[in-house]
Amino acid sequence: MDAVDQDPLLLLRQSIASGSSIIPTTSPDDTSSSSAPEANLAQATHLQFTHPRRVSIPIDAPTRFISNDSPVDLRSIYFAWLNREVAIPEYNASATKLNDELAGASTVHKFAFVERLDLITWLEGASEESEYIKPLAGDKDSSAVAAAASAALKGSAAPTSAQAKSGRGTLDPRLAQIYNGERPMGDRNTVLRGIKPTDFSHVRKLAATIMTKKPLPSSSSTAPAPSQSLALNPKHAQRRPDPIILLSPSASSLLRMSNVKSFLEGGRYVPPDSSSTATMLHITRVMKDIDPSRPMRFILVEGPEQFKPEYWNRVVAVFTTGQSWQFKNYKWSSATELFKHVLGIYVGWRGDQPPDAIKSFGKRIVTSQVDKWSGSDASRWRDREVVEGVWKAIEGNMRAKGWKRDAAPVAI
Missing domain, CATH: 3.40.50.11990 (RNA polymerase II accessory factor, Cdc73 C-terminal domain)
Incomplete structure (x- = not known):
């Protein structure tokens, strides 16, 4: 499996979108065709997903959600989702109770209200980006990750070149053989970058600092200009x-x-x-x-x-x-x-x-x-x-x- 298939956040989001089962369990076995017995969150060691395929992830595995410069574990993410409709005081009280049941073996992270809202919005699929979620390791192009997640959420695999040309789900074997023997034409990406992809995302960051209009400094005051951006992260x-x-x-x-x-x-x-x-x-x-x-x-x-x-x-x-x-x-x-x-x-x-x-x-x-x-x-x-x-x-x-x-x- 690749990083997209094994990523806890994407697995959770896909399972929510498809309405499939998410089961806290004490068993790491994900090969059984039957559902594992459900365990209490304080006793569970793994979280079992059934969509798009059955897989178990350690419940204390760190995720790409970053709070106070530290990754938040899967148990805290899933617990926040289960309590998405309760008020903040009730959520904090439930988190404290769960921490008492864990008895120091682990600790459930209590999200700030903006973090919690951002997480729930992303898990529901109402937003394709989050300021607290890092892109997948080794994939700096977030659009590729979003495309992979979107394809997984829709439950459809990417079509082959022959299927794309025909516009049908199935194709005559002889015609498929002809299509697969075609030589692909180069596009602007292959012409500019060659056979080795090059990441130019750093150029955009450098250009942003140059192209942003800055107000002229006032001679009567040394206070910062009100147009300076407030970065959340x-x-x-x-x-x-x-x-x-x-x-x-x-x-x-x-x-x-x-x-x-x-x-x-x-x-x-x-x-x-x-x-x-x-x-x-x-x-x-x-x-x-x-x-x-x-x-x-x-x-x-x-x-x-x-x-x-x-x-x-x-x-x-x-x-x-x-x-x-x-x-x-x-x-x-x-x-x-x-x-x-x-x-x-x-x-x-x-x-x-x-x-x-x-x-x-x-x-x-x-x-x-x-x-x-x-x-x-x-x-x-x-x-x-x-x-x-x-x-x-x-x-x-x-x-x-x-x-x-x-x-x-x-x-x-």
């Missing part, structure tokens, strides 16, 4: 990080985790669902004045409890109801100081006056009003206009702070 210096939007956790807020996606992404307001337990989600939006060629992914959370210090540079908006306790654990706990750095957004009912606290927070608060909920969404045609106004304010603030096509501000 030193090995992905040109990757633009995902901006973050903070919601109000107040029960009186019109927008909560259960209905904010419908509002900001679908342009329609529905009442929040009090039974929702989600603590983070992501939405996509094309910001035409920043990057018209690809959608930008936004991460939405209700609180900064899992924030690292550098995450604050990625916060582009804070939804608030005017209650100052919301900012207790923020980097800037004072509302007036907070909204000097971050755009504030208040969403209330049309016809109602905003709270006096909103007015006292300063001028960097965008006030929006939606029609009161009447029990039906048939008359919600004005919601989209309100949503577009909110996005226009967010995009204008992002441009002012230094967000660009491939870079984020180094400070806000």
Whole structure:
């Protein structure tokens, strides 16, 4: 088997896509046609995959997912996938319980909320790249790895040259013999590189540093320019990080985790669902004045409890109801100081006056009003206009702070 067939991350992703069994087991035997008995994660020594072929991988095997410069083991990856729908406090509590059962023999890695979201998105197949996952060893061209993984996910092998020419799955043996005797024509890759492939990816990195426009230094200040990129990972210096939007956790807020996606992404307001337990989600939006060629992914959370210090540079908006306790654990706990750095957004009912606290927070608060909920969404045609106004304010603030096509501000 090659590296693609044996890679734990790709095997897990392919098994999820195909809906095939993933079995924790205490047996390394992968030749048996029957399924191995399932074991507890604390006792399992191997993880058995049944797609595209039956294979067992040691459960403590390191993977290509890198956290804090160290590879994360397969058990931690699989445990995070099993707990993908639970809130972060429940996930951390379950991880602590599993670590107690392991009794020091091994330790389950607890993912930060951005790492966990990135991992789950990649495993589900919603994203073809991850800033935390290294390419396969010996294959610097990530597109080749993606192509191999994509072919495996679809469950189809690459066609032979004869099959490609005929456009059919089977071919007459005589015709196949003729096709296989043809001399292949050279393409631009073989003409430029010869018979030995040459990796020119380093040229792109060198060109990026030369072609990036740098602002002229100010004579009155020695502070770094706001257009300098904030790299999430030193090995992905040109990757633009995902901006973050903070919601109000107040029960009186019109927008909560259960209905904010419908509002900001679908342009329609529905009442929040009090039974929702989600603590983070992501939405996509094309910001035409920043990057018209690809959608930008936004991460939405209700609180900064899992924030690292550098995450604050990625916060582009804070939804608030005017209650100052919301900012207790923020980097800037004072509302007036907070909204000097971050755009504030208040969403209330049309016809109602905003709270006096909103007015006292300063001028960097965008006030929006939606029609009161009447029990039906048939008359919600004005919601989209309100949503577009909110996005226009967010995009204008992002441009002012230094967000660009491939870079984020180094400070806000």
